[in-house]
Amino acid sequence: MATLNVNGAQRQFEAEGDTPLLWVLREQLGLTGTKYGCGIAACGSCTVHIDGVPTRSCVRPVSTVGANERIVTIEGLSRDGTHPVQRAWVALDVPQCGYCQSGQVMAAVALLQAKPRPTDADIDDAMSNICRCGTYNRIRAAIHAVARGELKSAGLSIQHADGSTT
Numbered sequence: 001m002a003t004l005n006v007n008g009a010q011r012q013f014e015a016e017g018d019t020p021l022l023w024v025l026r027e028q029l030g031l032t033g034t035k036y037g038c039g040i041a042a043c044g045s046c047t048v049h050i051d052g053v054p055t056r057s058c059v060r061p062v063s064t065v066g067a068n069e070r071i072v073t074i075e076g077l078s079r080d081g082t083h084p085v086q087r088a089w090v091a092l093d094v095p096q097c098g099y100c101q102s103g104q105v106m107a108a109v110a111l112l113q114a115k116p117r118p119t120d121a122d123i124d125d126a127m128s129n130i131c132r133c134g135t136y137n138r139i140r141a142a143i144h145a146v147a148r149g150e151l152k153s154a155g156l157s158i159q160h161a162d163g164s165t166t
Contacts, residue, residue: 007076017063044129096133
């Protein structure tokens with residue numbers, strides 16, 4: 001048996017050393033919030049933090065993660081979804097299909113930890129995850145809302161074809 005530090009707890013698992021961390025998290029530890037998207041580290045759906053660094057878990061062999069390295073998955077950000085980034089995602093109705101969003105949230109959290117007041121260029125550089133639904137404008141708005149501390153007033157105004165707004 002091997003051990004990983006996941007979401008603040010020591011967790012044991014059995015897997016071959018070349019098994020991607022993603023599969024240990026999902027299949028061995030039951031943490032299914034981290035998604036499989038592409039398997040080649042291109043899309044970012046599998047993003048977790050390892051010692052605070054956003055990491056594509058689909059290509060990270062579990063044998064390369066030390067027992068003392070701290071892994072945080074989407075489930076580990078907050079027990080009840082109250083992390084500021086999660087709250088902004090809800091307030092701005094960021095997800096469409098939602099499949100990539102756990103990876104997007106994890107990337108945004110890492111960005112805001114590194115740069116609490118990111119510029120649009122900072123966001124462009126850090127947010128390399130792919131959203132097939134194209135919610136990039138809402139993602140950017142949510143990141144800016146968190147940076148400005150404007151979660152209470154965060155909202156998306158939609159202009160409808162008939163001229164009304166919601």
